[in-house]
Amino acid sequence: MGKIIAIVNQKGGVGKTTTAVNLVAGIGNAGKKVLLIDADPQGNSTSGYGINKRDVVFSSYDLLIGTQKADVTIRSTTFKNVDIIPANMDLAGAEVELISIENRESQLKRALALIREQYDYIFIDCPPSLGLITINALTCADTLLVPIQCEYYAMEGLSQLMASVRQIKRLYNAGLELEGVLLTMYDARLNLTQQVVEEIKKFFANKLYETKIPRGVRLSEAPSFGMPIQYYDRRCKGAKAYDELAREFLKRNTRRF
Numbered sequence: 001m002g003k004i005i006a007i008v009n010q011k012g013g014v015g016k017t018t019t020a021v022n023l024v025a026g027i028g029n030a031g032k033k034v035l036l037i038d039a040d041p042q043g044n045s046t047s048g049y050g051i052n053k054r055d056v057v058f059s060s061y062d063l064l065i066g067t068q069k070a071d072v073t074i075r076s077t078t079f080k081n082v083d084i085i086p087a088n089m090d091l092a093g094a095e096v097e098l099i100s101i102e103n104r105e106s107q108l109k110r111a112l113a114l115i116r117e118q119y120d121y122i123f124i125d126c127p128p129s130l131g132l133i134t135i136n137a138l139t140c141a142d143t144l145l146v147p148i149q150c151e152y153y154a155m156e157g158l159s160q161l162m163a164s165v166r167q168i169k170r171l172y173n174a175g176l177e178l179e180g181v182l183l184t185m186y187d188a189r190l191n192l193t194q195q196v197v198e199e200i201k202k203f204f205a206n207k208l209y210e211t212k213i214p215r216g217v218r219l220s221e222a223p224s225f226g227m228p229i230q231y232y233d234r235r236c237k238g239a240k241a242y243d244e245l246a247r248e249f250l251k252r253n254t255r256r257f
Helices: 015-031 046-049 060-065 089-096 104-112 132-140 154-171 190-204 218-224 236-251
Strands: 003-007 034-038 082-085 121-125 143-149 176-186 208-214
Touching: 003 015, 003 132, 003 176, 015 034, 015 046, 015 082, 015 121, 015 143, 015 176, 015 218, 015 236, 034 046, 034 060, 046 132, 046 218, 060 089, 060 104, 089 132, 104 132, 132 154, 154 176, 154 190, 176 190, 190 208, 208 236, 218 236
Parallel strands: 003 121, 003 143, 034 082, 034 121, 143 176, 176 208
Antiparallel strands: none
16 A cells, blocks of 8 residues: 655745655656655646646546546656646635535545555645645645755744644544655755754654755756656756655665565
8 A cells, every 4th residue: 555645844935846746756766656646736746747737637626625536637647657646726726615525634535545555655745834735635644754944944834834743643643654854955055054954853863864955956947847857957966866865765664565
């Protein structure tokens, strides 16, 4: 049965979607079958895999609202071992529509139960908020992965997120665990970066990934070409970092195979 990982941070601009797109590609290249669910109304993971959001007929919106089964919404990609459930503009209205649905926090869990066995891993790219879409993702996930930008407010945001996670565990998903914390936009030359690293180590020492994602122009360019970084420029620092992250992730999860 596939492991479900929600990629979550309520702050925007921390490399959440960049991590979703490129970590999934790295795991696919390593030989594992992966599904990426774009649950962010901005649909950046969808365009990051070269899919025009305007051409999407069935999407993660249909999955959340329950109008389509999961297998109808899945699209194959041209990238090794990677499928995607894309997002389109409809997803922006899902938060409001979910309010009137019974057991609304479990919609995604019920939908994914039918396809979990088809994949080694299922990743959910969550919106930068802690609304009903993110609650759905955390209710069905086995673990959550948190990308954090190396900045002053990083720990404050992480503390808020973990408080919300404790609430989700208490109310909806007692088995939810932290997969790992990932440092993004990393610049070892800055004193602030080192301070953030030391602070996070105090609280999440065994969950902090050794791999750190550097800032990089190529990482910023790749989405506009509809490709994960490994396919856009596999020799750049960003591609090497995400491949290393994929190896570290799989090493931590070897006990499952």
